[in-house]
Amino acid sequence: DAGVIQSPRHEVTEMGQEVTLRCKPISGHNSLFWYRQTMMRGLELLIYFNNNVPIDDSGMPEDRFSAKMPNASFSTLKIQPSEPRDSAVYFCASSRDFRDTQYFGPGTRLTVL
């Protein structure tokens, strides 16, 4: 079992650029979560999907952030335009369904200069 796969692992970009983070959940898992981790705010849930449908996006900070899940094996989190305050580690997690344990990926460390 490969676990949750995220890419890229590290991303450095300049303010104003578009950033796309990618996630492949564990095969057979129906729920997918995007989190952001910073020193100041800890781990925050941004959005989660169930059966590819966004269920709750109340944690998405603003309209610059968007997330999609076009199929059961792929999701993206896009930031456009990026700002320095978006610098954080972004985690993707998946679970069999929303009642079950969430398994986290290794994260993408984003630095916006």
Next chain:
Amino acid sequence: QQQVKQSPQSLIVQKGGIPIINCAYENTAFDYFPWYQQFPGKGPALLIAIRPDVSEKKEGRFTISFNKSAKQFSLHIMDSQPGDSATYFCAASPRRSFGNEKLTFGTGTRLTIIP
């Protein structure tokens, strides 16, 4: 708005000692309280979890103590080992959620076990 307060921020304990990490919450709708362990460069992993119908849960060397009236819960690690050195997060989710999809995390405790 931080709904789960975690302390201490960092903790250094001698091998064999019992580190204790504390969390407090305000939202009485919370009814699921997991702890996650995170090693550097890795994502958090579920360690142990408790619901408020019990006051204590043990899994191996890890114990959660829960005080519903005080709205506090804590993680104890018995016979701590250098391999337990990691960042630990408490979390909570509300009764209205079906499972743990609405987790609110504490800010984490960096634990170091010295030989």
